[in-house]
Amino acid sequence: MAEIIGGVGTSHVPAIGAAIDHGxxxxxxxxxxxxxxxAARDWIAKTRPDVCIIVYNDHASCFDLRLTPTFALGVGEKFAPHDEGYGPRPVPEVQGVPELAWHIAESLIAQNFDLTLVSEMSVDHGLTVPLSILYDQPSVWPCKVIPLCVNVIQHPLPTAARCHALGKALRVAIESYASGLKVVVIGTGGLSHQLQGERAGLINAAYDQRWLDLFIHEPERVAEIGVAEMLRETGSEGVEAIMWMVMRGCLDARVKTLHRFYHVPVSNTAYGLVVLENE
Known part of the structure; x- marks a missing residue:
C-alpha cells in the first residue's frame, strides 16, 4: 500500500519565491x-517522497468568483505555473499522478466529501513556493504532485473541523492505494497576516505559537476553533492556516516534531514551518 511518511506545514509567502528566484x-x-x-530540506532529501499532496489555496489565479470550489482536486498529468501578473515563476512544471489522484477522488467521494475534479489547471505561488521551500531550484521537481485546493478566499469558508476530517479521509484514501508509493502531505498558508484594511500588517506571534502548540499536540482542540476567531486573532489571511489541518488529519493523534521554525516578519507576514512524523 501507499504510505504517508510525514507531513509538512508551511506558509507560502510569495516574497519567499521571489527571493529564491532573484538570488x-x-x-x-x-x-x-x-x-x-x-532542516526541512534535509528531511525531504533524506526521505525522498514519490508524491507530495499539496493543500493550498488559489489566489484568484485559476479560480475566481465565477467558480469557487470549496475543495478542488487536481487529477491531471501536469500543472503549469500561473502568471500572477509578472510572468510565471521560473520553476519547473508540476507533474501530476492521475492514477493516484483518481483513486483519492473515488475514495473521498465514497466517504461523503464532494470534490471538484480538475483535469486542467495552473498553479500559483500557493503551491510552487512550498515546493521551492523544500527543494530549492531543481531543473525538475524530484517528486510528483497532487494539488488539493481549498477555498479560504471567498466566504463561506470550510471549517477547521471539516479540513481535519478531510485529512482523516485522505489518509484512508492514500493507504488503500495498491502501490508502494511514499507520500508526504503538505499543508500550506498562514500564519497570522492581513494584507489590507485598517489592520494591514497584523502579526499575532503569541497566538501563532499557542496555535502551533495545539496543532501539534492537541489537533482536536484546533479543529474546534471557528473561522471568526481565526479572522479576529490572525487577520483576514491568517485563516489560511486551516489548510494545515488537512495535513494534520493524515497523521496519528501523537506525532514526533522533527522540525519547528517561526520567524517574523517575512514580507509582512508571520512565517511558520513544521515537519511531523507519526510516533
Whole structure:
C-alpha cells in the first residue's frame, strides 16, 4: 500500500519565491529565514517522497468568483505555473499522478466529501513556493504532485473541523492505494497576516505559537476553533492556516516534531514551518 511518511506545514509567502528566484537568499534580511528552512530540506532529501499532496489555496489565479470550489482536486498529468501578473515563476512544471489522484477522488467521494475534479489547471505561488521551500531550484521537481485546493478566499469558508476530517479521509484514501508509493502531505498558508484594511500588517506571534502548540499536540482542540476567531486573532489571511489541518488529519493523534521554525516578519507576514512524523 501507499504510505504517508510525514507531513509538512508551511506558509507560502510569495516574497519567499521571489527571493529564491532573484538570488536573494543570502542577503541579511533573508538569511535567517532560509537557515530556518534547512532542516526541512534535509528531511525531504533524506526521505525522498514519490508524491507530495499539496493543500493550498488559489489566489484568484485559476479560480475566481465565477467558480469557487470549496475543495478542488487536481487529477491531471501536469500543472503549469500561473502568471500572477509578472510572468510565471521560473520553476519547473508540476507533474501530476492521475492514477493516484483518481483513486483519492473515488475514495473521498465514497466517504461523503464532494470534490471538484480538475483535469486542467495552473498553479500559483500557493503551491510552487512550498515546493521551492523544500527543494530549492531543481531543473525538475524530484517528486510528483497532487494539488488539493481549498477555498479560504471567498466566504463561506470550510471549517477547521471539516479540513481535519478531510485529512482523516485522505489518509484512508492514500493507504488503500495498491502501490508502494511514499507520500508526504503538505499543508500550506498562514500564519497570522492581513494584507489590507485598517489592520494591514497584523502579526499575532503569541497566538501563532499557542496555535502551533495545539496543532501539534492537541489537533482536536484546533479543529474546534471557528473561522471568526481565526479572522479576529490572525487577520483576514491568517485563516489560511486551516489548510494545515488537512495535513494534520493524515497523521496519528501523537506525532514526533522533527522540525519547528517561526520567524517574523517575512514580507509582512508571520512565517511558520513544521515537519511531523507519526510516533
Amino acid at each position: 536573494k537568499c543570502h542577503e541579511p534580511y533573508w538569511q535567517p529565514v532560509f537557515s530556518g528552512m534547512q
